[in-house]
Amino acid sequence: MSVLLILIPVALFLGALGLGAFLWSLKSGQYEDLDGASQRVLLDDEDDRLER
């Protein structure tokens, strides 16, 4: 029984971590252009970073 008291909070914490990571990635716009992202990985760099 006592092992549950440790394992369940740990499991829930890890799950919450995953949820938090997803919500963060959503907020930071990583799902804005899924088609583009799969193409961009193939482009050579130089002009890839336009944010100066």
Add this chain to the structure above:
Amino acid sequence: MSCCAPGAEAIAATATDEQRAEEIRLASRPLGNGLMQTSLAVPDLHCGACLRTVETALGRLDGVELARANLSARRVTVQWRADGEVPQIAQALERAGYAAHLNDPDRADGDEALKRLIRAIAVAGFAAANIMLLSVSVWSGADAATRDLFHWISALIALPAVAYSGRIFFGSAWQALRARSLNMDVPIALAILLAFAMSLYETANHGEHAYFDAATTLMFFLLIGRALDHVMREKARSAVTGLARMSARGAVVLRDDGSRDYVGISDVRPGMRIIVAAGERIPVDGRVETGRSEIDCSIVTGESAPEAIAPGGAVRAGTLNLTGAVTMVAEATADDSFLAEMRRLMEAAEGGRARYRRIADRAAEIYAPAVHLAAAASFLAWYAISGDLHHSVYTAIAVLIITCPCALGLAVPVVQVVAARRLFESGIMVKDGAALERIAECDHVVFDKTGTLTADRVALADRGDIDADAMALAAAMASQSRHPYSRAIAAAAEGGEGRVGDVTEHPGFGLEAREGENLIRLGRPDWALDDATGIDDPVVLSSNGRLVAGFDFTSVPRADAGAAIAALRQMGLEAEILSGDRPATVRALAETLGVARFAGGVLPDGKLERLAVLGGEGHKALMVGDGINDAPALAAAHASMAPAGAADIGRQAAGFVFLRDSLMAVPLAVRTARNASRLVRQNFALAIAYNIVAVPAAALGYVTPLVAALAMSASSIVVIANALRLNSGAKASPAGKTADTGPAISPPAGVPAE
């Protein structure tokens, strides 16, 4: 350049740099840190190389801080410094080979409602997964103390999840109840709330069964369906409304003191004097004061031949000024112009369509009362037989949970999203699911002529009997002008330029040049010839007033117009042409394309009447048109499609917008919509079959939380799998692609964009 939007391209090509800069400034929104952001729709973005070409071309411009192309949305976002000049964004894109349309500045890039839905899905998914883990150990036989502990933990997870993710259903159900009606959200909200409340009660009383997992998985699945529905509508909306054209957002007003101002089109008042340069659209209804020109009315009336205007002549908003600058006096505001009149006709016509009820709503209307009655009946029956209040309530709630329209909530949106995705890959935007449902029912198709069946340009007819020298001379002169007839002549003769210098254009009449001693004129017969009797060609070439050659023109049918009409006929849709153009021109085209029913010279309300007649005969008509005069008909027809080059008003009224040149988009849309509608019906049948098994089991009290979880998940998965068949079945026929557009990259099946 691939001609995705021939109309828009033509306009953009004739606007001056200053006008375009002003357009872009009007369509941009300040970001607050000295930067302006402009969003442009670029329908030709296809692959990684496109991203790079566009971003490099725009990144090189002076003043551009950031250029970011979005392949999923076919959109480019440009941030530029507000203190400098407006960068020549459209010109740079054009040089790179991409047609661009300005996006609405009011639309923020992120879609808040979708993000809210996705956050709700994430929270519900997290809760469902964790509660399910705990439930599995309860089902596999935890002892009483552990079971209670797990139930309490589940309750702790479910409470915030239901409160956060459930709001979407509770809000909608509450609104429906306040309006004294039932929608699908009422049984959903009831099931979620009752399942949660009963489980809490059971947990507090050390009960054996708790439905926390059912409540959260229910929300999870239903939110997915909701999000898919939203994605489809939003995507189409941003694509369609984003196609605002680079024209007539403002007008150059000539003040009394001689100064010129560029004012927004809504600020134009009657009595103002407006300068309309060649290549601009007439902003409001008015009367010409000075200057002569010719105007292209094709998008307003469907008339394909240019019309000459002179001082005193009336001009209508939306027509295109072709050859010379004119000064006009506004006689109406933008809200009272021809456009607004069409809008009023549209609103009146839309009544019929507003009465259309979506298939899911029709299903909900039967489903919701049936579910509530079944739950009430099982409660009463159990209470009458056993007199055990707790057990009766428990069974009734189990019925509500098991019948909750999980599969129904997914049955329609999943299919429609897959269908819309497929159409999007072929360059067709779907406005919403209702448009898909309606176009599948159509058995008649009505085409507009100018701009829909024909391309926006004209071509020279019968050049065989024109003398080669005369042709070369005419082409050399014509290449100096932007008049559609001149362009057609220049296009018909390749090469042969540079033989005449010093060509002057007389707006409204034609072109004049000198060749040695001879005065050469190319233009209207009554101007170019000393004696124009008996000449019916619209344009002649003359030397010193004597006829050298006559030119006649025909409109060019859009690519695949004939094939598209044949394909539609094969699918049982009879074609018909209704045009505002001259009857003779319409007849010629109808004969070329093999269309038996046609009418020319039809006014906007004539088109409405014809649609009403068709409706009266029990036909459901699909209207395909592009002009301002088609807008009321597009709104009135059972379903409607417009090309991307259509007038804004028509494009917004249409249920579908096709971006590529080919008319094969029309049969493709009908075919895909019919497949989708078949799959929707199959999904409903599956959902009903599921309920026929599940409801008696629940009413007899056999549905434990384990059974509920299995049954609900299984039915949802079956429905989704069935919907995905649309994708695999239809991939074999990649119709609707024109030769000049590259192959579209197909994204993974069934994955919603964004």
